[in-house]
Amino acid sequence: RKSDGGYNYATTDLATVEARIEEFHPERIVYVTDERQQLHFRQFFTIADKLGMKTNLVHVWFGLMRLPEATFSTREGNVIKLAALLDEAEARALEMVKASSPAMPEEQQKDLAKAVGIGAIKYTDLSQNPQSLVTFTWEKALNMEGNSAPYLQYAYARISSVYDKYKAQFPDTDIAKCSINIEHEIERRLAIKLSRFPAAVRGAAENYKPNILADYLYDLAQIYSGFYQNVPFLKAEEGVRESRIRLCRNTATILQQGLALLGIETRERI
Structure with a gap:
């Protein structure tokens, strides 16, 4: 006392x-x-x-978060309030959405911008080793090519588009009843990665490090990208086609669940 x-x-x-x-x-x-x-x-x-x-x-x-020029400090007057940060993220994301999807209805653009913008902020924080110093930049947070929430959200939306095209062409097929058959090395890599999702979740929880899950999701999206680019889906023969579409669906499910665990929303269209 x-x-x-x-x-x-x-x-x-x-x-x-x-x-x-x-x-x-x-x-x-x-x-x-x-x-x-x-x-x-x-x-x-x-x-x-x-x-x-x-x-x-x-x-x-x-660890602490900093801007490229300096660490956040009330003494230096460079502290950014969270509400202002989220508003700025939504505004920047809305510019991206309008540029990429000008025909999308305005309300849908705003909804998508909110999911992308806020998701970008969350992922920028959670994807880092918690004990490291984080340098925040808008370029990295909203990057559609690198390890970012928009990249993963886009990967989910792209898979959703593939599945929609499949259902439009083969509306009577119950994909859940079709078996998965692994033929190519890239299919094997994707299937193995999908099977490791529970371990990634446990590792993130047991070590108090959400970046373990973020790293897993980014690796999964990259493997799926190779899968998407190297084997035919809709033009494959019957049976092979359904097997690959099931792998697509499973990938989308894991991406959606993993992002949800990080507090990040997904959308069917981006």
Whole structure:
């Protein structure tokens, strides 16, 4: 206790843990702060252990985000408020959407811009190693070619388009009842990558590193791109065609689920 009668951070943290253990009986308590709090939590956890608090206490710390010219700092006056950042992301994404899809209805353009813009901000943060310093640039966040949310969202939309074309040509085929047959090396690579999705999710959760899942999704999209470019889909013979369309559908499902776990929405058309 301090001389003025107040309590320091360690004292209040210890009291809070004791109350949470008594009320909630948690198996684990996870604290998420920036890197500057590491010493405090090491000391706090050591004291808690010596006091006999058996709940698993975990400190997940993250690095700071900076602009190309400097780290965000209130003293320097270069802090960007989140609301302003998200508004700017939507505005920039809307410009991209209008340029690429001028015939799209306005409300659909705005909806797509919101999904792409906000998704770009989230992915820029979550795709980095949490403990590294992140340099934010709009060029990287909204890049349609590199490791970004728009790239993955576009990959999902492209697969959706392929499936729609298949259903238009073969409306009576129940694709779910068709078997998957692996013939080409690129099909094998894609199938193996799809099978590793659960491991990527577990790895991200167990290590408190969402970038593990982001890296997996980017690798999956790249393998699918090679699959898309190197083997015929709709013009393949019956049976082979259905097998490849099923691989497409499975890829789309994993991309959508993985992005959803990162809090990022997908759209059927981009």
